[in-house]
Every structure is written in structure tokens, then in C-alpha cells.
Amino acid sequence: MPQGPHQPTRNSRMIAALCAVLGPVLVFALTAVALDRYVDEEEQRSIDNAGRVVNAVVTEASAGEVVDWLLEQHEPQVLLIGPSYANTDVRPELLAKRLGVPPERTLMLSIPNSVGAHWYAILKNRVFDAGYRPERVVVISGLQSMLLTTPLTEASYVNLTQHMTGEDEVLSQKVKRTTDLRMARLREKRGKLRASFFDVLRDVPPRLFIRSPKRPRWRMQPDDVRAALGTVFGDEQVDMSLLTRSMPVVETDRESEAYYDASMLPTPVDSLMPDITALATAHGAEITWVRPPMAPNIPAELDDIVPRGAQRAAIALVADNGGHFLDMRSLPMSATMFKNSDHMNMEGSRRFTEALARAMSTDADPTARTGPSAPLFGSGIVDGVRVDETVWPTWHKEPGRVPDAERPIHPSGNLGLFQTDRWHFLSDEFLMGETAFGSRCSPLRVTENGVLLERANVPCGDVRRRGRGRSCHTPEALFFASSDNSEPTKNGRKYKMVLADERRCDDAVWLYPADAFTVSWPAERLARLPSDATRFVLEGRYLQQRQAMLHVVLTADGRTLVDDRVDGRDLKQGPFAWTLDPPLPRDAASVQLQITNEEFVFYLLTGATLFPSEDAG
Numbered sequence: 078m079p080q081g082p083h084q085p086t087r088n089s090r091m092i093a094a095l096c097a098v099l100g101p102v103l104v105f106a107l108t109a110v111a112l113d114r115y116v117d118e119e120e121q122r123s124i125d126n127a128g129r130v131v132n133a134v135v136t137e138a139s140a141g142e143v144v145d146w147l148l149e150q151h152e153p154q155v156l157l158i159g160p161s162y163a164n165t166d167v168r169p170e171l172l173a174k175r176l177g178v179p180p181e182r183t184l185m186l187s188i189p190n191s192v193g194a195h196w197y198a199i200l201k202n203r204v205f206d207a208g209y210r211p212e213r214v215v216v217i218s219g220l221q222s223m224l225l226t227t228p229l230t231e232a233s234y235v236n237l238t239q240h241m242t243g244e245d246e247v248l249s250q251k252v253k254r255t256t257d258l259r260m261a262r263l264r265e266k267r268g269k270l271r272a273s274f275f276d277v278l279r280d281v282p283p284r285l286f287i288r289s290p291k292r293p294r295w296r297m298q299p300d301d302v303r304a305a306l307g308t309v310f311g312d313e314q315v316d317m318s319l320l321t322r323s324m325p326v327v328e329t330d331r332e333s334e335a336y337y338d339a340s341m342l343p344t345p346v347d348s349l350m351p352d353i354t355a356l357a358t359a360h361g362a363e364i365t366w367v368r369p370p371m372a373p374n375i376p377a378e379l380d381d382i383v384p385r386g387a388q389r390a391a392i393a394l395v396a397d398n399g400g401h402f403l404d405m406r407s408l409p410m411s412a413t414m415f416k417n418s419d420h421m422n423m424e425g426s427r428r429f430t431e432a433l434a435r436a437m438s439t440d441a442d443p444t445a446r447t448g449p450s451a452p453l454f455g456s457g458i459v460d461g462v463r464v465d466e467t468v469w470p471t472w473h474k475e476p477g478r479v480p481d482a483e484r485p486i487h488p489s490g491n492l493g494l495f496q497t498d499r500w501h502f503l504s505d506e507f508l509m510g511e512t513a514f515g516s517r518c519s520p521l522r523v524t525e526n527g528v529l530l531e532r533a534n535v536p537c538g539d540v541r542r543r544g545r546g547r548s549c550h551t552p553e554a555l556f557f558a559s560s561d562n563s564e565p566t567k568n569g570r571k572y573k574m575v576l577a578d579e580r581r582c583d584d585a586v587w588l589y590p591a592d593a594f595t596v597s598w599p600a601e602r603l604a605r606l607p608s609d610a611t612r613f614v615l616e617g618r619y620l621q622q623r624q625a626m627l628h629v630v631l632t633a634d635g636r637t638l639v640d641d642r643v644d645g646r647d648l649k650q651g652p653f654a655w656t657l658d659p660p661l662p663r664d665a666a667s668v669q670l671q672i673t674n675e676e677f678v679f680y681l682l683t684g685a686t687l688f689p690s691e692d693a694g
Contacts (some may be wrong), residue, residue, distance in 0.1 A: 151182060177434070223391065228535070305681065358399035454683060469581070521574055522548070523573070530560065
């Protein structure tokens with residue numbers, strides 16, 4: 078049949094169909110190539126510095142050479158290793174002091190964006206094969222990075238090659254670039270490209286209309302805009318509690334924007350955790366995996382998310398290979414202790430290091446610090462997880478009135494202050510050196526027209542910068558901001574000092590002046606004792622100097638075991654201890670402790686423990 082001038086031939090129809098199919102595929106492929114090759118400024122900096130960053134310092138030498146030099150200088154007894162927030166979250170010198178290790182024999186090796194492959198390569202090639210024998214290896218990282226075997230960026234791959242000395246059978250089997258990871262990488266590039274586009278839009282107005290502060294004859298340049306943004310949105314200017322609450326709004330489409338999904342993570346058995354643990358123990362090192370806390374109020378979807386049951390399986394695998402696991406996420410941390418959602422500032426790192434040192438003293442053997450015991454106060458490690466085991470007492474009355482509570486308010490800029498020079502021992506700064514985790518926990522609070530200002534015990538810099546009901550207690554004064562940042566000395570409101578109702582300081586219990594409490598041992602706590610209790614120990618801090626008596630009464634099923642009045646000044650020499658004769662039965666139905674403060678002084682009680690034998694304490 079003859080064909081008309083506009084009637085398609087069979088070949089032209091096939092070509093059109095082929096173009097309809099191949100066209101979108103070609104566009105997708107070209108887009109993928111463009112995205113894969115796109116590098117933003119931050120990534121370019123990472124690439125430029127790849128293989129030369131150790132402990133957040135860009136070095137002239139390669140990372141491998143720097144690690145070798147550090148190992149040679151320190152010959153570490155304790156080796157700390159992990160990604161960037163291992164470097165921000167832990168203070169090696171403080172940890173060494175608490176563990177009784179010379180600081181020069183404690184070494185941090187922090188590699189940016191590192192995962193299991195990096196730590197395995199460093200430990201095998203740089204540490205053990207080089208003849209170093211640390212007594213303890215501590216991995217500080219989120220569980221996601223613990224489980225990951227494959228570096229997620231090109232720079233991270235370069236970092237890995239710095240610590241390789243050839244083909245490794247374990248890494249060859251477990252370091253694989255899967256399709257899921259490639260697609261996640263493309264999604265990340267897409268996000269970066271879009272962010273760069275909006276950065277350009279953001280920079281256009283100031284570059285057009287504002288002169289550069291450095292070059293007044295010129296308009297602002299990109300580096301000027303970044304410097305200005307860095308000043309406005311620097312860590313010290315950002316209220317992390319507000320930032321974390323705003324994240325769910327900013328990240329409304331977070332699920333579609335999440336680059337790396339928890340489902341992409343290897344299972345614990347497929348991760349390098351068992352290999353690293355076995356490697357360390359085979360060379361005589363005690364290895365502990367530490368999962369640190371993130372900033373409080375962080376949205377769940379931004380946290381260290383892993384598949385259900387992954388941590389329990391990881392803990393079991395680590396234990397099977399002779400290691401230990403510490404989930405420290407239950408440690409109470411405030412937003413002021415973080416620079417961002419997962420990196421602590423100096424105050425946060427001090428607190429976390431104190432808690433980590435205490436936990437590490439008991440992670441291998443839960444009885445190492447106190448022996449088999451039945452404590453009332455403190456935290457413990459249960460199945461690899463830090464648990465607050467404090468049994469909070471019942472106080473007999475409300476907190477007493479602060480002497481001269483309505484004393485004059487003195488102005489301090491836009492703040493108010495109460496003079497407290499006679500109460501320096503209650504200040505946040507003094508107590509940071511007395512409490513278990515270096516806490517700010519002054520019991521003094523401020524009310525505004527009878528309503529408690531709730532943001533207490535924060536750094537004084539935060540009170541000055543952010544205000545809004547914050548307060549801090551220095552050895553000289555209690556500084557506070559009004560609820561709306563109006564001047565307390567001029568806004569016509571009534572301010573007074575009160576004592577905090579909760580009477581808590583981490584794992585410790587406040588005993589206010591002329592105060593008393595009662596607390597009972599849970600039956601399951603007594604059941605931990607291997608035999609009847611023969612000793613009772615009371616630990617605490619007496620924060621003043623004059624004679625002050627405590628009345629201590631311990632009863633079991635209505636029978637009095639201890640009824641004694643002791644001078645608080647003796648706590649400065651060590652804890653009080655009583656021998657129980659006859660012993661306290663493990664199966665006692667009711668064991669109760671009552672403590673009365675007979676003077677107008679302050680105590681911070683840190684321990685009340687029953688022991689099964691004279692030498693167990």
C-alpha cells in the first residue's frame with residue numbers, strides 16, 4: 078500500500094519509541110554524572126585536606142605519618158579512637174587522671190567521618206603490627222558509625238587509604254560500595270547543589286547593596302558574607318534548645334531528604350565490630366565501645382538511629398569477643414553543653430569525661446568499684462547501658478526559707494543579682510569541683526512574682542547573652558535575667574531567692590538545713606547481695622566548716638540496726654561506716670534509712686550502700 082507524505086514509516090516509529098525511552102534515561106544519567114561530579118566548597122575543603130587531618134588539625138604530613146609519630150611519642154596505655162566528636166566529647170588528660178594513667182600515656186586518634194574500616198586499619202596496621210600494646214582501647218562513636226564498614230565520601234576513602242599497608246582480607250570482604258550507598262550519595266549531592274543555589278540567592282542582596290567592612294570601596298564579597306553569618310550564627314550566639322525544637326520545622330520533608338537510612342546499615346555481625354574487638358583482645362587490650370549522648374531535645378529522626386535490636390546484638394557480639402559496650406546516652410546533658418547536635422563544648426566534654434571515667438571503672442566488672450553491694454544512690458551499667466539507679470528519698474517537709482530571701486537586687490547591665498558571697502560553697506563553680514560529673518547544681522533559685530524562673534545553673538555567658546529567665550551562681554553572686562529580659566531593678570516585679578524543690582544533683586541528694594528524709598531499699602536491690610549485709614557506708618560532702626550533727630537511723634523490719642549522731646566535718650576524711658551486728662538479712666521485707674540534718678548547714682549525700690562483708694567496701 079503506498080504511503081502518504083505524512084504517514085510515518087515503521088523505522089521512524091521505532092526511532093520515536095526508542096527516543097521516548099532513551100531520552101529520560103539519558104537525562105537521568107547525565108544528571109547523575111553531574112551530581113556525582115558536583116563538589117561544594119565544604120566538600121572541596123574536605124577533599125583538599127583528605128588524608129591530612131588528625132584530631133581536627135590539618136597537618137603538612139600525611140595522616141598515616143602523623144599517627145605513627147603520635148604513637149611513637151606516647152606509647153599509649155589508653156588509646157582513644159573515633160570520628161570528629163570523639164575529639165570534642167572526651168578530654169584525654171582528665172580521663173587519664175580519673176583512670177590513674179599518666180596523661181602522656183593517653184592518646185586520642187580522631188579521624189573525621191571515620192567508621193569501622195578506619196579504626197580496624199589503624200589498630201591493625203599502625204598500632205598492633207607496629208608493636209604497640211595499649212592496655213585499653215576506647216572507641217567513641219555513634220552506633221551508626223560503629224556499624225558502618227564503608228566510608229561514605231571520597232575524602233573518607235582517602236583517609237582510609239592512609240592507614241592501609243596493602244590488601245586486607247577482612248576489609249576486602251566488608252568494605253563495599255552498594256547501590257543503596259551510591260543512591261544516598263547522589264541524594265546528598267542533590268541537597269548540596271540545592272543548598273548552594275540558595276546560598277547564591279542569599280548572598281546577592283548584601284553583595285549588591287552593602288559595602289565590604291574590609292574593603293569599603295568595594296561591595297561585600299562571598300567571604301565577607303560568610304564572616305558576617307558566622308558572627309551572627311556562631312555557636313555562642315545560638316540557643317541550642319530553640320534550635321533543636323526548630324529542627325522538625327526546618328526538616329519537614331526530612332524523610333525524603335535523609336541521605337543515609339538506618340536500613341542501609343550492616344547488621345552487627347556483618348560490621349567490623351566483632352573483628353575490631355577480637356583484634357584488640359588478641360593483642361592483650363581491653364576494648365570498650367562508647368556511645369555518647371546527643372544534644373537534648375534533638376528530634377528522634379536526627380538522632381543516632383539504628384534498626385531495632387541492633388544495639389542488643391552489638392553488645393552481645395562485643396561481649397562474645399571479650400570486649401565491653403557502654404551506652405552513655407542516659408547521662409543528663411543540657412543544651413548549653415553542646416556546640417551542635419552531636420559535638421559537645423568544653424563544659425559538656427568535661428561532664429561526659431567524668432561520667433565515662435566512672436562508668437569505665439565498672440564496665441568490665443560491675444563490682445570493681447564497690448564490691449557486691451546494694452547502693453541507694455548512683456548509676457550503674459546494666460547490659461551495657463548506663464542506668465541511673467538512684468532511689469529518691471521522701472523528704473519530711475518543704476525546703477526551708479532562704480535567709481534574707483528578699484534582699485536587695487543589684488543591677489548588672491540588663492540583669493539582676495543577689496549578693497551571695499557567704500554562700501560560695503553553694504555556687505555552680507564551687508560544686509563543679511565537688512560533684513561526681515562536675516555538675517552545675519547550686520540549689521539556689523529565683524522566683525519572679527512567686528513564679529520560679531526555671532532556667533537555672535547555666536553558664537553566666539548564656540545568662541547575659543540570652544536571658545529569658547536564666548540564672549547562674551558564681552562564688553560572689555546569683556545572677557538572673559527576668560522572664561522577658563526587662564531590667565529586674567526597674568520592671569516593678571518582686572524577686573526573691575528560694576531553694577530548689579527537687580533536691581537533686583545528678584546521682585547525689587541534697588540535705589538542706591534542718592532537713593530530713595526517709596528512703597527504703599528496693600527488694601531487688603537487696604537481692605544482689607551474695608549474703609546477709611554486715612556493713613553500712615554513708616558517703617557525702619559537708620560543704621561548711623563548723624560542727625554540724627547528722628542523725629542516722631537504719632532499720633530492718635522494724636528492728637534498729639544503726640542509730641547514731643555523727644559530725645559532718647568527719648566526712649572530709651572519708652565516708653562513715655557501721656558494722657551491722659547481727660547482720661541484715663538479704664530477704665528482709667523492709668529496710669529503711671532516715672537521715673536528719675540537725676543544723677542549719679548543707680550536705681550533699683553521694684552514697685548509701687549495704688555491703689555483705691567487712692572488706693567489701
